[in-house]
Amino acid sequence: MADKLHFSLVSPEKELFSGDVDQVDIPGTEGNFGVLPNHSALMAAIRTGAIIVYVDGVQTQYFVQGGFADVTPDGLTVLAEKAALMADVDKSEIQSDLEVAKLQAEGLEGEQALLVQQNIDGLNELLTG
Numbered sequence: 001m002a003d004k005l006h007f008s009l010v011s012p013e014k015e016l017f018s019g020d021v022d023q024v025d026i027p028g029t030e031g032n033f034g035v036l037p038n039h040s041a042l043m044a045a046i047r048t049g050a051i052i053v054y055v056d057g058v059q060t061q062y063f064v065q066g067g068f069a070d071v072t073p074d075g076l077t078v079l080a081e082k083a084a085l086m087a088d089v090d091k092s093e094i095q096s097d098l099e100v101a102k103l104q105a106e107g108l109e110g111e112q113a114l115l116v117q118q119n120i121d122g123l124n125e126l127l128t129g
């Protein structure tokens with residue numbers, strides 16, 4: 001289908017989604033970005049946040065932590081370090097992940113500090129959004 005994008009969301013535990021969609025919004029480490037059908041090839045690191053999948057006017061959100069998004073002529077694949085349907089994510093689990101990330105941030109510098117801060121920012125956004 002030329003007017004649809006094939007999208008797969010995969011975590012180490014399982015494939016959470018595979019199908020044709022209208023659009024996918026992804027929290028990239030360099031900023032959020034959307035992928036539509038016929039998107040240019042791209043590989044990007046993703047940060048903690050929500051992936052939003054649009055199919056026929058319906059939005060579904062997935063929680064992700066880390067990983068990569070790979071856009072090819074065949075579609076979009078997201079390989080996430082951790083992923084779950086947002087409706088299945090317990091806010092207390094996000095709060096717990098946030099506390100761990102804050103402890104990890106202590107004493108870090110440079111790129112390591114940036115990566116942990118992006119994780120903290122994404123978790124805060126999920127808690128307040």
